[in-house]
Amino acid sequence: MSLEYTITYSTKNTYENIVHSAHWQFLIIPETNETQDFVTTNFSNSLAAINEFSINGYGFNTIRVNPRKAFQEITFTAEFKVVKKEINPFKFNLSDNSKLDYQELDSLNFKVDFEQYLKNTPFTTLPDGTNGLFQLDYSKSIFENLTNLNQWTYNHIYFKVDVTNVHTILEDIITKRHGVCQDFAHLFCAIARAYQIPARYVSGYLHQGNGYFGDSQMHAWVETYIPNVGWVGFDPTNNILVAADHIKVCHGKDYQDCAPLKGIVYSEGQNETQYSVQVISQQQ
Amino acid sequence: MLARVANNLFWMGRYIERSEHIARYLNVNYFSSLDAPNQLSQSRQFVLRSMCFMVGDPELDDDKILLEENVLYKIGVDHNTPYSIINNVKLARENANSARDLISTELYEAINKFYHFILNYDSTVFVKNGLHDFTLNITEMTDILRGKIRGTLLHDPVYAIIMLGINMERATQIIRIINAKYNDALNSQGSYGDKFSKSFEWTTLLKCAESYDMMRRYYKKTPTSVSTLEFLILNPNCPRSIMNSLNQVYRHIKVLDSTTNYNKNSTAFLIGKVRSEIQFKHIEEIECNIQTFIENILQNLSEISLKMENEFFNY
Amino acid sequence: MTNIENKIFSAYQRDSALYDEIFDEDGTIKQVYQKLFNLYGEHTIEDYVKLNSKAKSSFFNQGITFQVYGDKETKEKIFPFDLFPRIIDPEEWEVIEKGSIQRSKALNLFLWDIYHDKNIIRDGIVPMDLISSSVNYLDQMNGIDPPGGIYNHISGIDVIKHKDGKYYVLEDNIRCPSGVSYVICNRTALKRALFGVFNHYQTYSVTNYAENLLDLLESVKPKGVDIPNCVVITPGMYNSAFYEHSYLAKTMGVELVEGRDLFVENDFVYMKTIKGPEKVDIIYRRIDDQFLDPLEFKSDSAIGVPGLFAAYKKGNVTLANAPGTGVADDKAVYTYMPQIIKYYLGEEPILNNVHTYHCSRPDELKYVLEHIHELVIKPVDEAGGYGISIGNRLTKSEIELVKAQIKASPRKYVAQPIMSLSVHPTYIDETEEFEQRHVDLRTFTVLGKDKEFVLKGGLTRVALKKGNLIVNSSQGGGSKDTWVLKNK
Known part of the structure; x- marks a missing residue:
C-alpha cells in the first residue's frame, strides 16, 4: 500500500529597510529513495525571481533564488507531492551473532567507510564528563541498544519550543533538558557516535496526523548504520522508528549540513520571518 | 572588461583631471590677484572666497575673515576634506590600484609616484610658501599622466573609458570654473568703472583653463565676457572647451557602444543630443541667461554620468 | 675570517658553527660565488648603500608594497629586499626541482585518494585521524573528480639547507602559496641596480612563470569547454598580497576579479563586464576555502560567490587550487610525506623531511x-x-x-x-654592513594535466633579525634574488 502526501512550505520575509541584494538556498525538496517517490514540485516567489534548481555540496537538491532588484518583502511558496510506500520498520533480518556486528564496528574499513558520520561536530560533541549518560549493553544487539537510546533520549529531554535555537550546543540541552527535534537528533547522534555507531542527522517532514511532536515546522530525526542491516531511522523526539509518516529531505553530520534555508541578505535593520509547513495525506 | 573595473578606470580619469583643475585654480587666482587692476580683485579675502566657491564649499558668512593658511591647507593637503587635492590623488590611485592589471606599468608607476610626491609634501611648507611649487608640480604631473594614458595604453575600451572620465570631468570643472569666475566678475564690478564685460576676471578665467594664449591668438583682442564665454563654451578647437570635451565624450562612448541602431535609451544617444544642442547655440543666447545655462549643463552632465553608470558600470 | 680581503666584506663576521652559503668552513669563498664576490668587491660600502636606497624607492614607485594596519592609519611597506643574490648551482637545483615535483605529485595523489577510496588509510599507512580531525578536510569534496585530476595546481615548497649541507623540506604550502611575484620583482630590481653582474653568469630567467601557469591551468579546463576563460579572484585591493594577485592577472593577461564581479546562474559562473555577462571556466582563486561560497561555507563571507561550489561540483568550473587541498598542508600530514611518496610513487623521497x-x-x-x-x-x-x-x-x-x-x-x-638554517651574507641597514642571516627557499611547482613546471629560481627568504630562524614576511623577513645557474 502507498500513501500520497501533499506538503506545503511557505515563508515570508519582511525587512525594515530596502534590500538591494540577497541570495537564498532552500534545502526542502523531498529526496527520492526506496520508500519515497517524489512526484511533483512547485516553487514560486512573490518577486518572480528565477528559481534555480541545483544541488548543494553533498549532492542534495536545492533551490537558489537571487532577486536582481531591490525589495522589502518576499514570499516563497512550495508545494510537493510525494508517494510513500507503507513500510514495516521492523522488517529486516537482524543478524543472530551481534558480537560479529560489534567487531565490524571496530574494523578499520568500516571506520573509513563511515568516517563522516563517526566524527564529532560542534553540535554533536558531548560535554566532558557526560560519557556515562547512556550505557551500551553489549549483550544485546546494536538495534536493541539503539531502540533503548531512542527511548532514553525521548525520556531525557522534554519537548519545548523556543528554549533552544539553531545554535544551541549539547551542553545546554543536557543540563536544561529541554529542546526541539533537532536537539533530540543531535543528542542521539552524539551518543551513538561515541559508541562508534555511524549516525546521521536527517531533515524532513513529519505527517502529524498521529499526534506526534514536530510542531508545524520541518522535522529532524536520525539514521544509524547497523552492520549487515544498513541505515535504520530513529525518531527520538517521538520515540518511534522512522516509518511512512517521515518524508526525508536530506541527511548530514548535523543541522549545519541540513539547514532548510540559508540566506545572505545585504540590508541593515530588523527583519521578520514567518514560516509554516503543512503535510496532508491522501491514502491511495 | 569587468564593469566594476570600468567604473574604477572612469573615476581614475575623473580624479586625475579634477586634481589638476583645482590645483590650477588655486595657482592662477592667487598669483594673478597679486597685481590685479582693481582693489577687490587684489583682496586676499576675495581670492580665498573664490577658491572655496570653486571647490563647492563656499563661505556663507560675509563677515568672516578667512585665514589663508587654513584655506590652502583645507583645499590642498587636508586628508579630512573630501575635495582636497590630496584626496583626489589618493582616490585616483586607489581606482588605479583595483584596475592595476589593465593599465600599463608605466602609467601605474607614474600615478604611484604622483601619490607619493603629494603624500610626502611638507604641509607647513605648502601653506607658507609652497603654493606655486606644489600646484605647478601637480599640473605637470597630470600632464605626464595624460601622456602616459595616451602613449602607453592600447587605444581600446580601457583607454576609451579613462578618456570618458577625463572629458566628463573636464566639462564639469570648466563649467564650475566659469561659474566661479562669472560670480567673481559680477562681484568685482563697480567703483573703478570696471565694467562687467571687460572685467579683469575674464583673463583669470582663461588662465584657469590654460586657454589665455589660445584665446589671444584666436581673437587678437582683450578678452570680454562674450568672447571668453564663446571661446570656452563653444569653440570646438579649444581643447578645454565644453564643446570639445563633449565631442571627445561622444567619440569615446562610440568605442564602447558600437551599435548603429537607433536607441533613444542609450548613453550614446543622450550624449549626442546634449552635444548637438550646444553645437547649435550661439553665444548671445547663452550670455543673456548664463546662470540657467550653467545649471542646465551641470544637470545634463550628471544625467549622462548616471546613464553611463547604469549601462556600463553596473555590477 | 682570514681570506676576506674584500672591501665590502671586510667586517663580515663568520660564525663557523653555521653553514655559510658562500664561504667554506675554512673561510675560502665557494667557487660559484667567486666571480660575484670579486664584482661586488669593486664597490665600496657607500656605493652599496646608495644602490640599496635606490632599489627601495624603485619598489615604492612600482607600488610593490603591502599594507600594514596600525591603530590609526594604514601604512604601506615594501618587502625588504637584499641586493646580494643567492646562487644555486645546476646539480643542487636538479635535486630541488625533482624533489619538488615528486612531492607535489605525491600530494596530489594523496588528495585524490583521501577524497575517494581512502586506501592509504585502509592500508594503515596514515591514521584516519589525519582527515577526521582536520579542520581543512572538506566532506563536500568527497567523490568529486576535479577537472584534469589535479588538486594542488600550485604548490609552494619551503626548503632549507642544514648544517650537513643537505636540503630539507620544512613545509608544503598548497592552499594559496604566495610570493612568486617577489621572485620576479627581485630579479627586476637587481637588474636595475647591478646589471653588470649578470654578464658574468648564465642564469635562468624567471619571467616565464605566468605563461606556464596559464598554460597549465588551461590544461585542466572543465569538460566541454573549447577555449577556456580564466580569471584570478582576489579578496580585494586591501589584501596584503593584492600586488601579487594583480601581477599574476596582468602577466597572464586575464581579468582580476572580486567575488562581487562574479555570479552563478544555472550552475555556470559568469563575470559582469561592460558588455554583459561573460562565462568563466577557470578560477585561480586567492581566497581561502571557507570564504569561497557563502551558501556552502562561511555564510558571512562577503568576498565569495554564492552558488560557486555547486557549479564546481557539477564540473562547470575549475578551481585552482581545488577546495579542500588544505588538508594536505597540515603539518601532521607533512610528517608522513616519506611514506606518502613511497606509497603512491614507489620512490624514495628526493628531498629530506625533518x-x-x-x-x-x-x-x-x-x-x-x-x-x-x-x-x-x-x-x-x-x-x-x-x-x-x-x-x-x-x-x-x-x-x-x-x-x-x-x-x-x-x-x-x-x-x-631545531634545524640550523644555512646563512647568507645580507646587507643590514642598521650596521651598514654585511652580516650572516638565516635563509630558506620557497620553490613554486605547477601541476597540470600530464605536465608540470617548476620555476627555476624561487624565493630566498631571509630572517633579518640576527639569529632569527623564522623567515616569513609577516614576521619581519626579507628576500633575495635567487639565481639558478645554467652551468657551473
Missing part, C-alpha cells in the same frame, strides 16, 4: 615535553610562521605556557628538532 614528533602520540608527547628546549613547536594548521615556539629561545615561564597548550590539545601540535 624528523617530526606528533604530540598526539603519547610516547612522542612525552619526549616533546621533556626535550622542549631543543625542539621547535609548531601548530599544525597555521600558516605564515604564526604560533611557532623555538624551545631554546623560550623563558622558563614561556616553556610552561607552551607545555600547557600542548597538553590541552596535543593534536594541534607537532615538534621538530
Whole structure:
C-alpha cells in the first residue's frame, strides 16, 4: 500500500529597510529513495525571481533564488507531492551473532567507510564528563541498544519550543533538558557516535496526523548504520522508528549540513520571518 | 572588461583631471590677484572666497575673515576634506590600484609616484610658501599622466573609458570654473568703472583653463565676457572647451557602444543630443541667461554620468 | 675570517658553527660565488648603500608594497629586499626541482585518494585521524573528480639547507602559496641596480612563470569547454598580497576579479563586464576555502560567490587550487610525506623531511615535553610562521605556557628538532654592513594535466633579525634574488 502526501512550505520575509541584494538556498525538496517517490514540485516567489534548481555540496537538491532588484518583502511558496510506500520498520533480518556486528564496528574499513558520520561536530560533541549518560549493553544487539537510546533520549529531554535555537550546543540541552527535534537528533547522534555507531542527522517532514511532536515546522530525526542491516531511522523526539509518516529531505553530520534555508541578505535593520509547513495525506 | 573595473578606470580619469583643475585654480587666482587692476580683485579675502566657491564649499558668512593658511591647507593637503587635492590623488590611485592589471606599468608607476610626491609634501611648507611649487608640480604631473594614458595604453575600451572620465570631468570643472569666475566678475564690478564685460576676471578665467594664449591668438583682442564665454563654451578647437570635451565624450562612448541602431535609451544617444544642442547655440543666447545655462549643463552632465553608470558600470 | 680581503666584506663576521652559503668552513669563498664576490668587491660600502636606497624607492614607485594596519592609519611597506643574490648551482637545483615535483605529485595523489577510496588509510599507512580531525578536510569534496585530476595546481615548497649541507623540506604550502611575484620583482630590481653582474653568469630567467601557469591551468579546463576563460579572484585591493594577485592577472593577461564581479546562474559562473555577462571556466582563486561560497561555507563571507561550489561540483568550473587541498598542508600530514611518496610513487623521497614528533602520540608527547628546549613547536594548521615556539629561545615561564597548550590539545601540535638554517651574507641597514642571516627557499611547482613546471629560481627568504630562524614576511623577513645557474 502507498500513501500520497501533499506538503506545503511557505515563508515570508519582511525587512525594515530596502534590500538591494540577497541570495537564498532552500534545502526542502523531498529526496527520492526506496520508500519515497517524489512526484511533483512547485516553487514560486512573490518577486518572480528565477528559481534555480541545483544541488548543494553533498549532492542534495536545492533551490537558489537571487532577486536582481531591490525589495522589502518576499514570499516563497512550495508545494510537493510525494508517494510513500507503507513500510514495516521492523522488517529486516537482524543478524543472530551481534558480537560479529560489534567487531565490524571496530574494523578499520568500516571506520573509513563511515568516517563522516563517526566524527564529532560542534553540535554533536558531548560535554566532558557526560560519557556515562547512556550505557551500551553489549549483550544485546546494536538495534536493541539503539531502540533503548531512542527511548532514553525521548525520556531525557522534554519537548519545548523556543528554549533552544539553531545554535544551541549539547551542553545546554543536557543540563536544561529541554529542546526541539533537532536537539533530540543531535543528542542521539552524539551518543551513538561515541559508541562508534555511524549516525546521521536527517531533515524532513513529519505527517502529524498521529499526534506526534514536530510542531508545524520541518522535522529532524536520525539514521544509524547497523552492520549487515544498513541505515535504520530513529525518531527520538517521538520515540518511534522512522516509518511512512517521515518524508526525508536530506541527511548530514548535523543541522549545519541540513539547514532548510540559508540566506545572505545585504540590508541593515530588523527583519521578520514567518514560516509554516503543512503535510496532508491522501491514502491511495 | 569587468564593469566594476570600468567604473574604477572612469573615476581614475575623473580624479586625475579634477586634481589638476583645482590645483590650477588655486595657482592662477592667487598669483594673478597679486597685481590685479582693481582693489577687490587684489583682496586676499576675495581670492580665498573664490577658491572655496570653486571647490563647492563656499563661505556663507560675509563677515568672516578667512585665514589663508587654513584655506590652502583645507583645499590642498587636508586628508579630512573630501575635495582636497590630496584626496583626489589618493582616490585616483586607489581606482588605479583595483584596475592595476589593465593599465600599463608605466602609467601605474607614474600615478604611484604622483601619490607619493603629494603624500610626502611638507604641509607647513605648502601653506607658507609652497603654493606655486606644489600646484605647478601637480599640473605637470597630470600632464605626464595624460601622456602616459595616451602613449602607453592600447587605444581600446580601457583607454576609451579613462578618456570618458577625463572629458566628463573636464566639462564639469570648466563649467564650475566659469561659474566661479562669472560670480567673481559680477562681484568685482563697480567703483573703478570696471565694467562687467571687460572685467579683469575674464583673463583669470582663461588662465584657469590654460586657454589665455589660445584665446589671444584666436581673437587678437582683450578678452570680454562674450568672447571668453564663446571661446570656452563653444569653440570646438579649444581643447578645454565644453564643446570639445563633449565631442571627445561622444567619440569615446562610440568605442564602447558600437551599435548603429537607433536607441533613444542609450548613453550614446543622450550624449549626442546634449552635444548637438550646444553645437547649435550661439553665444548671445547663452550670455543673456548664463546662470540657467550653467545649471542646465551641470544637470545634463550628471544625467549622462548616471546613464553611463547604469549601462556600463553596473555590477 | 682570514681570506676576506674584500672591501665590502671586510667586517663580515663568520660564525663557523653555521653553514655559510658562500664561504667554506675554512673561510675560502665557494667557487660559484667567486666571480660575484670579486664584482661586488669593486664597490665600496657607500656605493652599496646608495644602490640599496635606490632599489627601495624603485619598489615604492612600482607600488610593490603591502599594507600594514596600525591603530590609526594604514601604512604601506615594501618587502625588504637584499641586493646580494643567492646562487644555486645546476646539480643542487636538479635535486630541488625533482624533489619538488615528486612531492607535489605525491600530494596530489594523496588528495585524490583521501577524497575517494581512502586506501592509504585502509592500508594503515596514515591514521584516519589525519582527515577526521582536520579542520581543512572538506566532506563536500568527497567523490568529486576535479577537472584534469589535479588538486594542488600550485604548490609552494619551503626548503632549507642544514648544517650537513643537505636540503630539507620544512613545509608544503598548497592552499594559496604566495610570493612568486617577489621572485620576479627581485630579479627586476637587481637588474636595475647591478646589471653588470649578470654578464658574468648564465642564469635562468624567471619571467616565464605566468605563461606556464596559464598554460597549465588551461590544461585542466572543465569538460566541454573549447577555449577556456580564466580569471584570478582576489579578496580585494586591501589584501596584503593584492600586488601579487594583480601581477599574476596582468602577466597572464586575464581579468582580476572580486567575488562581487562574479555570479552563478544555472550552475555556470559568469563575470559582469561592460558588455554583459561573460562565462568563466577557470578560477585561480586567492581566497581561502571557507570564504569561497557563502551558501556552502562561511555564510558571512562577503568576498565569495554564492552558488560557486555547486557549479564546481557539477564540473562547470575549475578551481585552482581545488577546495579542500588544505588538508594536505597540515603539518601532521607533512610528517608522513616519506611514506606518502613511497606509497603512491614507489620512490624514495628526493628531498629530506625533518624528523617530526606528533604530540598526539603519547610516547612522542612525552619526549616533546621533556626535550622542549631543543625542539621547535609548531601548530599544525597555521600558516605564515604564526604560533611557532623555538624551545631554546623560550623563558622558563614561556616553556610552561607552551607545555600547557600542548597538553590541552596535543593534536594541534607537532615538534621538530631545531634545524640550523644555512646563512647568507645580507646587507643590514642598521650596521651598514654585511652580516650572516638565516635563509630558506620557497620553490613554486605547477601541476597540470600530464605536465608540470617548476620555476627555476624561487624565493630566498631571509630572517633579518640576527639569529632569527623564522623567515616569513609577516614576521619581519626579507628576500633575495635567487639565481639558478645554467652551468657551473
